[in-house]
Amino acid sequence: MSKTIIRGALAAGVASVALAMSTTAAGAAEPVPSAASAASATLAATPAPSPSTTRPAAQAPVLPRSTGPHRVGTTTLHLVDGSRPDPWVPSVKKRELMVSLWYPAKPSGGRRAPYMTAEESTLLLKEQKVTGMPGDVLSRTRTNAIADAAPTGRRNGLPLVVLSPGFTMPRSSLTILAEDLASRGYVVAGIDHTYESFGTSLPGGRTATCVACPSASADFMAFGAKAAKGRQADVSFVLDRLTGRHPVWKGSELIDRSQVGMAGHSLGGASTSWTMVNDSRVRAGINMDGTFFVPIPKKGLSRPFLILGSSDGLPGTDATWDRAFERMTGWKRWLTFEGAGHGSFTDYSRLSEQIGVDLGTTLKGARAVEITREYVAAFFDQHLRRQPQPQSLLDRPSRRYPEVRFWR
Secondary structure, three states, rough: OOEEEOOHHHHHHHHHHHHOOOOOOOOOOOEEOOOOOOOOOOOOOOOOOOOOOOOOOOOOOOOOOOOOOOOEEEEEEEEEOOOOOOOOOOOOEEEEEEEEEEEEEEEOOOOOOOOOOOHHHHHHHHHHHOOOOOOHHHOOOOOEEEEOOOOOOOOOEEEEEEOOOOOOOOOOHHHHHHHHHHHOOOEEEEEEOOOOEEEEEHHEEEEEEOOOOHEEEEEHHHHHHHHHHHHHHHHHHHHHHOOOOOOOOOOHHHHEEEEEEEEEEEEOOOOOOHHHHHHEEEEEEEEOOOOOOOOOOOOOOOEEEEEOOOOOOOOOOOHHHHHHHOOEEEOOOEEEEEEOOHHHOOOHHHHHHHHHHOOOOOOHHHHHHHHHHHHHHHHHHHHHOOOOOOOHOOOOOOOOOOOOOHHH
């Protein structure tokens, strides 16, 4: 396996992402105030930036504006699954999740939602050994979404997309993509997979840290498979609570329950295919630069699937990608972005530039954001909304995006 690329392998992939980058009754949910709200076959982390590569941020980072016609609202849910213990802390008998929703919103004079909590920001920078700036700098990032704004749309009219972040990353790491999809008329649910991120703020002033991290260094393929299966259970539970008979969100009636998609980065991408295998509600999926830790069964996966990879994600470099692609029997594409690194699919490709950290990629943050948003939206528009895409963006190379290479 020395030549096999384990794409974003668990904690390893996160170092390149991150700036060099408990409970109620079973099935209960309570709103949380928004303010609370490899590289080669190894699991060794990519070195984090040295202090000399960092500098104090002159001002808080700013997320790019969304491209769709809708205003965006966001809210945070605390969901508790009483049917299963936590996979990483067995003594915790109920699985506890923090979920952010982004959605088209009515005009509102409310305040912009926080990007993450100060504690989450501090833990993320500390674990990545990013120094020379305030620990809470990422929590002060300016977002576009308005906290707890009233949702808008017609009943059963909004497709739902679930987003799953990379290992050790919080759900906020995909906020740019989430806000953009919401501005285009989607409901987006971002999930923090508890004890798998460097820090997750929970109700009551609690913080869950990465209990799963030490386990990742032993057998990363086995660990990845366990994590992907656990995330599938997380996603299915969240879908139950958003689209079931007694939904937890006041805007749930707007969701088109027949049009559900999922996209994930790194381990979140690996979890997407396995979720689709086990939950037929997920009609289309995207893996952004993640190893397929759990093989797709030989019977195949017939629903649409898109693989997006960094510049070294070509066929033959990760055996799990080749095997998975062969077993996809429906619409499928395998694309890579020239000059992209593992973190190019996340917010950190853009935020790192603003706080003075060099990710070492030739594809700059603003361009990486633009390409990722366009191809993800094109995929879901085509396969959830049944809208043919102009200029065959998903069928052949585009003059507008020459960085995108089609492999299969």
